[in-house]
Amino acid sequence: METSSPIPLCEPNLNGREKEYMAEAVDSNWLSGGSFLKRFEQQLADYTGASHAIGVSNGTSALQVALTLAGVERGDLVLVPDLTFVATANAVKYLGADPVMIDIHPATWLIDTELLLDFLEKHTYRNTGGCFHNESHRRVKAVVPVHLLGNVCDMELINDIAARFSINVVEDAACSLGSFRHNRHSGTSGLLGTMSFNSNKIITTAGGGAILTNDEALAKRARHLITQAKSHATEYIHDALGYNFRLVNPLAAMGAAQMEQLPGFVRRKKEVAEYYCRVFDGLPVQFQQLTPGTDSNHWHSAMLVNESRALIVALATESIETRPLWTPIHQLPVFRQNLFITRENVSSEVSLRGMMLPCSTSITDTQLQRVGKTIKRYIS
Ligand SMILES: Cc1ncc(COP(=O)(O)O)c(C=O)c1O
Missing domain, CATH: 3.90.1150.10 (Aspartate Aminotransferase, domain 1)
Structure with missing residues (x-):
């Protein structure tokens, strides 16, 4: 009876062509890469307007690679909102950098841009090497606005602030596929954006994520890093510290069916x-x-x-x-x-x-x- 049956918090909705596409992917025998991965990436690019969408294993790995591409290195500081899923801060830590948490705005629950600006104005200095924290002299390399619960941060303002202080912007759009600000899709106005397709997200690939960017060189580099930085077609030559962070073809097939809905x-x-x-x-x-x-x-x-x-x-x-x-x-x-x-x-x-x-x-x-x-x- 509906009145007493459990009402779950947020369930996946797999009532489209998920099974059909996943079976097709399995039948094709293309598992690591394949045509569904290409199709899903194209659907994401078309929907968001990003020039490039790169499927990855989850939203956390998307952040780790995006932050690497944004130049974050060991010892750097990265500005993040204090209220977010832990993955935003973890990804910074994985790189040997440290998050600086900025409190949120009481109404929007998003990173407080006044506090962000105040911190940069009063507690950092700039030289040719970038922006540095007054007390620790550590470099402040990036800011990660998070579009929490689907609400989109004021990206015009954040991009302006970041440009003034020579720091890069990586948008955590894990929750915001389908959210726009002034007709621009979330995750597409910073240097890079990241998404999650975890099973509680608006579309799911069971586990999965994506990196969005309008920069072709960064997109190429992202693809390289998520495939173990293999630089030779047949020999096992790896020219950088890479990762095994690809989204696999049968899960991309699920994603392709989800995008239709x-x-x-x-x-x-x-x-x-x-x-x-x-x-x-x-x-x-x-x-x-x-x-x-x-x-x-x-x-x-x-x-x-x-x-x-x-x-x-x-x-x-x-x-x-x-x-x-x-x-x-x-x-x-x-x-x-x-x-x-x-x-x-x-x-x-x-x-x-x-x-x-x-x-x-x-x-x-x-x-x-x-x-x-x-x-x-x-x-x-
Ligand atoms: C704001 C935010 N960032 C990052 C992530 C990490 O995504 P994933 O769980 O796919 O690694 C999530 C996911 O739940 C999230 O909500």
Whole structure:
């Protein structure tokens, strides 16, 4: 019965031609590379408007390679928002660099651009070698704006700031396939952008990701690095430290089928987000405010509410799956020694009060109404 059946948080929706395309990929006997990988990459490039889309093994590896291509080296500092999935900060650390966490804006939950600028103006100096941190003299090489939950950062402003301070921009667009700002797709206005196709994302390849760029040389270099930097057609000659980060053909086949359904997925995500805003109107909850000019994919519905953890537990007893928002990076043991730039510790407050709401593209209206009614019972 629908009224008591479990309502999952965010399920994949594989009701298109996934099985057919994956079987075709297996039958072709082309597994590592192949025609579906080419097709999926072309679909991504066409949809986002990026000149190049390169399929990789996941969103984290996409970030690691993109940061390498952005010139991040051991000892560098990289500016990241304090509220994001840990992969954003991990990818920096993998390269021997350190993230500097910048607090988020209380309304948009995205990197606070005032704090970002303030840090660069008051705590860095520039010379011909780039931008350096006043106290540690470590180079500040890049900034990674994250388009959290589908909301797109003010990329015009961030690109301006980055250009002024000679730092590179790598956009973490893991959550924002289908999100545009002033008609430009997220992940396509920095030097490089990265995406995730993890199973909870708006489209999935089970595990997978992509690197976007408009720069042909960077795209070529990315392809080289993700295939172990092999520089000879037959001999095992490797001219750099490469990785085995390719997206494989059967998973790209799943991606190709998912891309065919993306416009419908975005439509449903928007309906779900609009429903929650409507049904909780006037109640003591707060939703993420979109940055002006953003057409969000509303990848994941979320809200702030007092006693969020108690509510999550209560909803679980009614078979409704919800989750907290991410723990701020500065609170995680691996990053506790890193710099955290803040005025009012907004990320901690948003994390403490944050909860993610059920928002599968396959959620029915009846299920949505059950979520709305049940939550209202607790918070009215
Ligand atoms: C903001 C953000 N960055 C990076 C990632 C990493 O992607 P993946 O899980 O595909 O490695 C995720 C994925 O969940 C994410 O939400």
